[in-house]
Amino acid sequence: MRDFFPGLAGVAATKSHISSVDGQQGILEYRGIRIEELAAHGTFLETAYLLLFNELPTSSALQQFENDLRRHRRIKYRIIDLIKCLPEHGHPMDALQAAVAALGMFYPTPDVRDPEARYWSAIRLLAKLPTMVAAFARLRHGDDHIQPNDNLSYAENFFYMLFEQQPDSAVATMFDTSLILHAEHTMNASTFSGLVTASTLADPYTVISSAIGTLKGPLHGGANEAVIHMLEDIGSVEQVSVYLDQKMAAKEKIMGFGHRVYKVKDPRALILQELAQRMIKDEKHDSLLTIAHVVEREMEQRLGHKGIRPNVDFYSGIIYYQMGIATDMFTPVFAMARVAGWLAHCFEQYQQNHLFRPDQIYEGPHNRPYEPIESRGHSSSVT
Numbered sequence: 001m002r003d004f005f006p007g008l009a010g011v012a013a014t015k016s017h018i019s020s021v022d023g024q025q026g027i028l029e030y031r032g033i034r035i036e037e038l039a040a041h042g043t044f045l046e047t048a049y050l051l052l053f054n055e056l057p058t059s060s061a062l063q064q065f066e067n068d069l070r071r072h073r074r075i076k077y078r079i080i081d082l083i084k085c086l087p088e089h090g091h092p093m094d095a096l097q098a099a100v101a102a103l104g105m106f107y108p109t110p111d112v113r114d115p116e117a118r119y120w121s122a123i124r125l126l127a128k129l130p131t132m133v134a135a136f137a138r139l140r141h142g143d144d145h146i147q148p149n150d151n152l153s154y155a156e157n158f159f160y161m162l163f164e165q166q167p168d169s170a171v172a173t174m175f176d177t178s179l180i181l182h183a184e185h186t187m188n189a190s191t192f193s194g195l196v197t198a199s200t201l202a203d204p205y206t207v208i209s210s211a212i213g214t215l216k217g218p219l220h221g222g223a224n225e226a227v228i229h230m231l232e233d234i235g236s237v238e239q240v241s242v243y244l245d246q247k248m249a250a251k252e253k254i255m256g257f258g259h260r261v262y263k264v265k266d267p268r269a270l271i272l273q274e275l276a277q278r279m280i281k282d283e284k285h286d287s288l289l290t291i292a293h294v295v296e297r298e299m300e301q302r303l304g305h306k307g308i309r310p311n312v313d314f315y316s317g318i319i320y321y322q323m324g325i326a327t328d329m330f331t332p333v334f335a336m337a338r339v340a341g342w343l344a345h346c347f348e349q350y351q352q353n354h355l356f357r358p359d360q361i362y363e364g365p366h367n368r369p370y371e372p373i374e375s376r377g378h379s380s381s382v383t
């Protein structure tokens, strides 16, 4: 009998130097540096640099990196036209995936192992993702696309492109911290799907569009959006208990809880919860944050013994909601941050490439006769 690991749980798919998770102690490190340190002292762009180049940048290296990114924030008018053509009710993650795939057609990468080509693809993807996300957010409502403002920081510029006004500096800093916390997380589903694509030596744009498609699902990045819908559905602290009982009786998952690796509270959730509390100073009786706190308390009683605790998506949505970002834009914002980690893994894969081609255990029949069409009585269904 061959070994079979559903969902590849516990199977090491690669050797990596990028990040590590200790799920028992709740420790996440990027290139050996704890996320608490990065969140307290760093910026998202320093973090992206660290993930991509293995070191925190010197001030001149950071300046060069930031300048390169600022110069590449604009997107071609044809990409804007493409985004305009997408259905306004379509999910923004689909729009982002399509726009990133199209981006690769404008910047062909004939040799993915060329360091120069890798650098510029990373710059373009990091710089242009926020522009594409903001463009879809506005164009779908018939508003004009707002050109990036080179005088603004990465976080400020995103808000400016989204809302036509700069955020106050506390909001920009919190948003930047949230991007740091979402930038990387070892071998999760979207990173793995990017890795599989990279192993075929597909270009970084294609790799990132694969990863975006995988991040969209509600069991992965889409959970932050689902959490807000859940908290809105619950509606009041008095309803929490009934809601959880019903969901659990129906064997449904509670969004924003549980993790394949963490058996304690996700360290990112701890920092994001603190940010949410700092942001929402006067917590009203039935505010989303208050309901979230009660959900967490009630869940601890119900499933804490199984190690099911809040993950990164539980509090991030509340922060974005408070910032005025539309719920369906939460996962694209996650992608804007995670692109740093995806790219780091993609480049690591190119350097130690081995095509992914796993095996399967076939459980179907063999040697079935070919039945003539006239004698086929059964109705078919897609499996």
Ligand SMILES: CC(C)(COP(=O)(O)OP(=O)(O)OC[C@H]1O[C@@H](n2cnc3c(N)ncnc32)[C@H](O)[C@@H]1OP(=O)(O)O)[C@@H](O)C(=O)NCCC(=O)NCCS
Pocket: 218, 219, 220, 221, 223, 252, 253, 254, 255, 256, 257, 258, 259, 260, 261, 303, 306, 308, 311, 312, 313
């Ligand atoms: C993230 C997730 C897919 C990890 O799941 P996993 O490692 O495959 O674990 P399983 O789904 O097999 O769950 C193991 C057990 O815990 C339960 N469980 C896991 N997450 C749960 C949740 N969020 N709510 C209720 N029960 C949960 C399962 O029902 C299962 O119970 P059982 O042992 O009685 O069958 C899962 O926790 C989940 O679906 N969470 C909700 C979605 C979410 O927040 N995703 C974002 C992840 S960062």
